Structures are given as C-alpha cells and as structure tokens.
Amino acid sequence: MSPLAEIPFARAAQDPTGSCLRDGERAFDNARFAADVRRLAQRLGALGIAPGDTVAVMLPNCAEIVTTMFAAWYRGSALTPVNAALTDDEARYQLQDSAAAVLVGDERARELAASVGIAWLDAASIDGDDLAVEPDDGPAAAADDFALIIYTSGTTGRPKGVLLDHANLDAMSGSLVEHFSLSAADTSLLVLPLFHANGLIAGTLAPLRAGGDVVVAPRFAPDTFWELVETARPTYFSAVPTIYAVLDARTTREVDTSSLRFLVCGAAPMPAELIMRFEKRFGVPVVEGYGLSESSVASNINPLDGPRKPGTVGIALPGQEVAVVSPSGEHLPPGARGEVVIRGANVMRGYLGRPEETAKVIKDGWLHTGDVGIVDEDGYLRIVDRIKDLIIRGGENIYPKEIEECLYAHPAVLEAAVVGRPDAVLGEVPVAYVAPRPGRVVAPEELRVHCAARLARYKVPEQFEVRTELPKNSVGKLVKGLLREPSQV
Incomplete structure (x- = not known):
C-alpha cells in the first residue's frame, strides 16, 4: 500500500476540521477533501478505471487537480496532468502517448476526449459539500505502481513521458519534508503550474x-x-x-x-x-x-x-x-x-x-x-x-551562463539569454538577447562595453539584441531554442 494515497484519509481521521486546501474563496478541511477524493475515485471506478490505467486532467491551477491526483491513486491509477495552454494537437499527443483512459476537465476537454475516443469527466462536478460517501475497500495503489506521468517540455523533439512511481514520490516528498523541516504549521503557496512535478x-x-x-x-x-x-x-x-x-x-x-x-x-x-x-x-x-x-x-x-x-x-x-x-x-x-x-x-x-x-x-x-x-x-x-548549450568559438569553450550572469549585473537588465550562432570562420559566436527592467532603456553598445570590462574578449557576444521580453515556456523558464532559429537572429 502506498502511504501517499492514504494521506487525505489519515489527515481526516486525525483532524477532520483541520485546514487542508484553499483555492480562492473555497476552503477544504481534511474531512471534505477526503470525501471529495473518495467520491471522485468511485466515479472513476464507475467509468471502468482500474489499477494500471492512466487518468488525465487538463485544467488551469485549481483544487480539482489535486483531488484528481489522489482519486487516481485511490484507484491504483497514474495521473498525467495536461497543460491547458497546449494546442489541441499537442494535448491529443499526450493523451494518446500516455494511453489515458479518461480526461478530467472542462468543455474543451470533453471535445478532446471525444476526438481520441476516451471517457470524459466534468471537473465542475467534483467539488461537493456532502461528506457521505459509499463505503469501499480504500486506496488500491502500491509502492511500485506508477503515480505520475510528467511530460517534458519537448525542446529537443516530441515531449517524453517521465514515469514516476509511488516509491519515487515517497522518497522525494520525504526528502523535502526533512530538508525544510516541514510541519503542520507550514502553508505552501502554489505559484507554479500543477502540470509540472514541482507544483505537484x-x-x-x-x-x-x-x-x-x-x-x-x-x-x-x-x-x-x-x-x-x-x-x-x-x-x-x-x-x-x-x-x-x-x-x-x-x-x-x-x-x-x-x-x-x-x-x-x-x-x-x-x-x-x-x-x-x-x-x-x-x-x-x-x-x-x-x-x-x-x-x-x-x-x-x-x-x-x-x-x-x-x-x-x-x-x-x-x-x-x-x-x-x-x-x-x-x-x-x-x-x-x-x-x-x-x-x-x-x-x-x-x-x-x-x-x-x-x-x-x-x-x-x-x-x-x-x-x-x-x-x-x-x-x-x-x-x-x-552540455548542449556549450558554444565553441574558434576552439575556445564558452558557457553562456557566465555571460548571462555578467549581463544580469547590469542595473537595466531584467532578462538575458545567450545562444550560439553559426560563423563561417570561428564555427560559432555568442549572441545575447536582453529584456530591460520596466522603465529602463539600454542600448546594445552599452551592453557591449559592460561585458568587455568584465569578460575575456572571446566571450563578449558578437551581437546584442534588446527586446521588450524574451520567449518563455509555461513555467516562466526562458526558451533558448526559439532564439536559435535563424528567423530570430
């Protein structure tokens, strides 16, 4: 039995009225959250979801994603969270690659589920005030069952599904609790999206x-x-x-x-x-x-x-x-x-x-x-x-992060990214992209002088481009791949 799948019910048994999860104006105590998890798990069971299946959820950050995760584990199933910002084709790829049996979400999710021939469950029907739930055998997940299938960002091709089992998550969550001395007195503010491992x-x-x-x-x-x-x-x-x-x-x-x-x-x-x-x-x-x-x-x-x-x-x-x-x-x-x-x-x-x-x-x-x-x-x-970001300029190794650190030291710089550009003579040269802080203006030549005073000559970017903002993925991480495309240089 996975101890993680037992968390909602152990908390409810120990402190039914204790605070558990908050989402906007909604507050879930331990008893209500455990009842929602069990109720959703029973609805998944009615759809035929069984141990070893994959449950997908596609929603913006909300309590229902957390409920769905524990409900999937209750059934002995894995959860794959789908980024709601994906295009329909991208979302369909994840649903098919993960062999999802059901998609929990909104009306858009219902259309996507129908397009790949899987079941759909309305996320709006998950939250309920009724604590009465039909009795059952309890959580079915084991330590070696898959718990999460997290898809990579896909910057080097089609996204890959990372398989994490309950033993992985047990080790990881226990390590974080120990390192940060987390206790019942702690409250986590979820800033990052729940379709990534960090948020979940x-x-x-x-x-x-x-x-x-x-x-x-x-x-x-x-x-x-x-x-x-x-x-x-x-x-x-x-x-x-x-x-x-x-x-x-x-x-x-x-x-x-x-x-x-x-x-x-x-x-x-x-x-x-x-x-x-x-x-x-x-x-x-x-x-x-x-x-x-x-x-x-x-x-x-x-x-x-x-x-x-x-x-x-x-x-x-x-x-x-x-x-x-x-x-x-x-x-x-x-x-x-x-x-x-x-x-x-x-x-x-x-x-x-x-x-x-x-x-x-x-x-x-x-x-x-x-x-x-x-x-x-x-x-x-x-x-x-x-390793793949290493720039080799005329035989000299250049690590973009070193140049980016230098650019971040400039008082007008908010964001900086350095990538390699092919060069007929040197093989590659560094190119810098910068976004200024609000209300600030910075010229390429000013950045060149700043870098030249702090870096070896061969590390100074060949070109500086100032933009209002740099491309980022759904987590807010800079996406250098887009800057490497010829049309971007």
Missing part, C-alpha cells in the same frame, strides 16, 4: 504529507501577488527566476512578508546578485535548488540551517547522491567540471515507451542530466551550463 510534489504533496496546508494561487500576476501573500499568510512558495526578477522590478510598496520563513527558486539558474538583492529587500531567505522531472523534481537545495552559497544550488538532498563525471564516466574530484549525475530512490523508472532513451540517461543506477556542474569541497553544486 514540492508545492502540494510535501506540505500535505507534513500535515500542512496548500493555497492554490491563480495565474501569477505581479500587481496582486503580494496582496495574496499578505492574505493567505504562506510560510513558503517556490518560483522561477523570472518571477523573482519581475517582483523585484515591479514592487513599489512596502510588503508584509512576516509569514514567510523561506522561498525556493528552481527550474533555471538564478543570478547570485538577484538572490542577494531580493533577500535584502524582502527579508526572506531565498534558497536556490536544482533538479529535473527525471529525479522527481529536486536533488540539490541550499540549506536553511547552515551556510547558503548564492551562485550554487546547494547540497544534495537527504537520500540522494550527486556527483560530476567525465565524458568517459569517471567520477571527478571537488572543483572539477563535468556532467552532473544523480542516484537515489527518487530517480524515475524511465521514459514511457522509450527504453533506448531511458538507457541513454540512466547508466549503472546514475541519472545523467546533461548539465555541466562543479561540486566544491563542501559538497555544494554549481551549475555551469547545459
């Missing part, structure tokens, strides 16, 4: 497991975000660097952050200068972390109790090993640069239906991330760049 595991599963509360935030809006923090009184939230940069740039009033005991940054490297500026301004520690969907979301995070090193992604989480290796697979000593590899009970079971691709990234129990990093003598990991 770090933002939802870990605090619920610890006895805490979850507040589902609407779509991120900088003008109203601090009002939500002041009203909901969360103890932490997790966000991406872009959100922190926007909050820093657009906040013009004093804000009450007294409820927050820490903030987490992930998904992409956060400039050390931004971390220190944000902490000083808002009075809350920002701990940068690192992980992948393939490692159940997180593998390294800076500690709350102990030295925090801005510019690093911290130490390995409890129960995990993180190292760097050479191209031949040799483990490298502290200070050496190599590919980051991860081992632990949190590492995925594999890519759905892709054994060859699974074998390429999981070797001898180690997950090969494709990221270049350095582990220092204290065990802190610094991510240098993606």
Whole structure:
C-alpha cells in the first residue's frame, strides 16, 4: 500500500476540521477533501478505471487537480496532468502517448476526449459539500505502481513521458519534508503550474504529507501577488527566476512578508546578485535548488540551517547522491567540471515507451542530466551550463551562463539569454538577447562595453539584441531554442 494515497484519509481521521486546501474563496478541511477524493475515485471506478490505467486532467491551477491526483491513486491509477495552454494537437499527443483512459476537465476537454475516443469527466462536478460517501475497500495503489506521468517540455523533439512511481514520490516528498523541516504549521503557496512535478510534489504533496496546508494561487500576476501573500499568510512558495526578477522590478510598496520563513527558486539558474538583492529587500531567505522531472523534481537545495552559497544550488538532498563525471564516466574530484549525475530512490523508472532513451540517461543506477556542474569541497553544486548549450568559438569553450550572469549585473537588465550562432570562420559566436527592467532603456553598445570590462574578449557576444521580453515556456523558464532559429537572429 502506498502511504501517499492514504494521506487525505489519515489527515481526516486525525483532524477532520483541520485546514487542508484553499483555492480562492473555497476552503477544504481534511474531512471534505477526503470525501471529495473518495467520491471522485468511485466515479472513476464507475467509468471502468482500474489499477494500471492512466487518468488525465487538463485544467488551469485549481483544487480539482489535486483531488484528481489522489482519486487516481485511490484507484491504483497514474495521473498525467495536461497543460491547458497546449494546442489541441499537442494535448491529443499526450493523451494518446500516455494511453489515458479518461480526461478530467472542462468543455474543451470533453471535445478532446471525444476526438481520441476516451471517457470524459466534468471537473465542475467534483467539488461537493456532502461528506457521505459509499463505503469501499480504500486506496488500491502500491509502492511500485506508477503515480505520475510528467511530460517534458519537448525542446529537443516530441515531449517524453517521465514515469514516476509511488516509491519515487515517497522518497522525494520525504526528502523535502526533512530538508525544510516541514510541519503542520507550514502553508505552501502554489505559484507554479500543477502540470509540472514541482507544483505537484514540492508545492502540494510535501506540505500535505507534513500535515500542512496548500493555497492554490491563480495565474501569477505581479500587481496582486503580494496582496495574496499578505492574505493567505504562506510560510513558503517556490518560483522561477523570472518571477523573482519581475517582483523585484515591479514592487513599489512596502510588503508584509512576516509569514514567510523561506522561498525556493528552481527550474533555471538564478543570478547570485538577484538572490542577494531580493533577500535584502524582502527579508526572506531565498534558497536556490536544482533538479529535473527525471529525479522527481529536486536533488540539490541550499540549506536553511547552515551556510547558503548564492551562485550554487546547494547540497544534495537527504537520500540522494550527486556527483560530476567525465565524458568517459569517471567520477571527478571537488572543483572539477563535468556532467552532473544523480542516484537515489527518487530517480524515475524511465521514459514511457522509450527504453533506448531511458538507457541513454540512466547508466549503472546514475541519472545523467546533461548539465555541466562543479561540486566544491563542501559538497555544494554549481551549475555551469547545459552540455548542449556549450558554444565553441574558434576552439575556445564558452558557457553562456557566465555571460548571462555578467549581463544580469547590469542595473537595466531584467532578462538575458545567450545562444550560439553559426560563423563561417570561428564555427560559432555568442549572441545575447536582453529584456530591460520596466522603465529602463539600454542600448546594445552599452551592453557591449559592460561585458568587455568584465569578460575575456572571446566571450563578449558578437551581437546584442534588446527586446521588450524574451520567449518563455509555461513555467516562466526562458526558451533558448526559439532564439536559435535563424528567423530570430
């Protein structure tokens, strides 16, 4: 039996009226949430959903996604969350690739379900005040059953389904609870979307497991975000660097952050200068972390109790090993640069239906991330760049992240991305794209002078382009692939 599938019912038995989940004006205590989960699970059973099936959900951030996740586990089924911003063709691909048996969602979801020949369940009918539910045998999920099928962003081809079982999520959520000392006193503010592992595991599963509360935030809006923090009184939230940069740039009033005991940054490297500026301004520690969907979301995070090193992604989480290796697979000593590899009970079971691709990234129990990093003598990991992002200019290796860090140090820069552009003589040259902070103007030549004063000559971008904003995916992570397209240069 999976202990995660039991969470709603264990909480309801221990403290029926205790706060569990909040979504706008709606508040679910433990008893009501458990009743909703059981009721939805029984409705899924009536549709023929059985252990081993896949349940899909496609909705904007709302409590119903969380209810559907636990209801799927109650049936012994896996959940695959579908990004509501996907096109119909993209959504159909995920439904078919995951072999989903039912889609929980709105009217659009009903049309999509019909187009691929699967059942549909109206999300609007999930929430109910009636606590009376027909008796049954209880949750059916086992530790080795698949729990989540999370689809990658697809920046290098068709998205792949990352298979995470209950044992993966048990290890991951337990590791986060231990690292952050999460308890019933904690409230997570869900800022990131619930179709990704971060929102579902770090933002939802870990605090619920610890006895805490979850507040589902609407779509991120900088003008109203601090009002939500002041009203909901969360103890932490997790966000991406872009959100922190926007909050820093657009906040013009004093804000009450007294409820927050820490903030987490992930998904992409956060400039050390931004971390220190944000902490000083808002009075809350920002701990940068690192992980992948393939490692159940997180593998390294800076500690709350102990030295925090801005510019690093911290130490390995409890129960995990993180190292760097050479191209031949040799483990490298502290200070050496190599590919980051991860081992632990949190590492995925594999890519759905892709054994060859699974074998390429999981070797001898180690997950090969494709990221270049350095582990220092204290065990802190610094991510240098993606292996595929490396730019080789006339035989010289250039890591775009180093140039981006330099650009972020300019007071007018809000966002920066550096990519390689083919060059007939040098092979590749770096090109920089920059978005200025609100109300600021910056010229390409000014950026060139700024970089030339801080970087070796061969690292200075060949071209600087200033845009109002840079392309980002649904999580707010910069998408460099779009900048590499010839039409974008």
